[in-house]
Amino acid sequence: MPKAYVFTRYGGPEAEALVDVDRPSPGPGQVLVAVRAAGVNPVDWKQRTGYRRPGESGERDFPAYFGSEVSGVVEEIGEGVEGFSVGDAVFGRPVVSGYSEYALLSVDLIASKPAALSFADAATLPVAAVTAYDGIRQLDLPADATVLVTGAGGGVGVAAVQIARARGLRVVGVAGAAKQDLVESLGGVHVLSGPGWTERVPGGVDGVYDLVGGDVLQEAATLLTDRTRLITAGAPPEVVEKLGGARVARVRSSDRLAAVAELVVNGDLDPQVTQTFPLARAGEALRTVEEGHARGKIVIEVAI
Template sequence: MRAYGFREYGGPEVQEYLDLDPVEPMAGELLVEVAAAGVNPVDWKIRAGHMKDVRPLELPAVLGTEVSGVVRAVGKDVEGFAVGDEVFGSTAPDSGAYAEFALTTAAATAHKPPHVSFTDAATLPVAAATAYDALVQLGLEEGQTLLINGASGGVGVATAQLARDQGLTVVGVAGPDKRELIESLGAIFVEYGPGIVQRVHDLLPKVDAIFDLAGGDGLRAVAPLLDGGPIVTAGDPATAAEFGGVMVERDRTARVLAIVAGHVAEGKLDPRVEDVVPFEEAEKAVAAVEVGHAKGKVVISLR
């Protein structure tokens, strides 16, 4: 099968198309003919070797962790799925989404609702599900204020919409070119950078919680806005810990996937797919996310 991945850790220059042997599902897995693959920051971070100590891979490896498509084979001990089912989910260990076929873990795979496109479904296992998990973990009540630090990517876009529907006041921190996107989500836009604490205070009396998607100095800049409130981060637990914050606790089950897909089917959640890139141009999709220019989600299409 044809896939897009890397043979060694490094920058974008190590990415290449691979011709790999066909894969077969192990116990608890599904073989999915890929229709679409979501592109996420974690993809290039894995390729760059930032996660090799916690997520070692057998090289060559295929990029991508979220996928939608059609079941072509069912592994042992899998119930509730059959060949021909339209599904979406997270890739199994040592499998990747940027390929003609991918393995998914059945426990982290759900049936795709008929009214949800393959493109939208491919954005849900990482971005929307992470947003849902973070909001459950934060446990905010209607009327409270959530600041999303780095709100213009896929996770931030989903979080803003889900939080808004929970009756929260949402503040979205992002670059100046992202104002229109943030405000279209029903969030209050605040530009990142020096003076951000004062800019937020000029708009709101208080912030009750922070969901961090930026990390580093960006998180340090907004942390003083909280007076003992919770901080949950999706990517920088070390910096979050400086302020008593923690890493988002991922559920990673079909139950959550079904919930977020239901929100999409009902029109409550728009994944905001900014660009759909053909498989033959996968490098462009990764680059758009790696350099931080994407507004919303980028998806690779294989059909």
């Protein structure tokens, strides 16, 4: 039987397990993908604790699957699917499964993987890179403006810094000391996180893309004269709206996936996959992200 890494109840790492599951069958408008790689994101471990994305409601069925971005090869096609064939290399957001040997994906949330794009890099794009892309586009700052990115050393932050630079923006990246070299290697001006960080920001700021939330978001807002240039992927809408800003508006579509893949192929975006783990060590991959030790993106590679 295929294997998947799941959580069996809400709680801590003790609720996680690698289990045997039934091979899923694609329904109308879906494809079954043999997973080659899965991206690891902070939202994964947060969901294990009971966290809900904005707009989500209801209880999960257990065991519940980890993972919200995968790449792989089409194994089976559901009714009504056009534009994809068995054997096609694709990437996207899974409907069912993520850290698993097989995943179901809806055709409106997948894109063809360019040959020049590795499976590992492709698996970082559907959540982290697209979230970064959506946020920088939403700010819509003119060339030569300055955007400040909090959490600049994480998966979304690394992509946001590069996408902003590709759009001609000056980037100030807030991150810990261990990630200074990474932020600067991507063309950002590093600002050390921690108490008093706003006093270390050089010059003025035209926009803020917050990926941390909490006190960091509150402090970042003080740097702006125009709070409509404040967006967050790190806090709920009601929190940022009180500050005059907005939650990042996600665009979940095949076209958006293809646009981000093109940035990688053209050399404007390096997903910065810094560590890979086999499926059998998915728990270690998740701990690396949960404990804040990840530099760039962590990917689980699956061999069937």
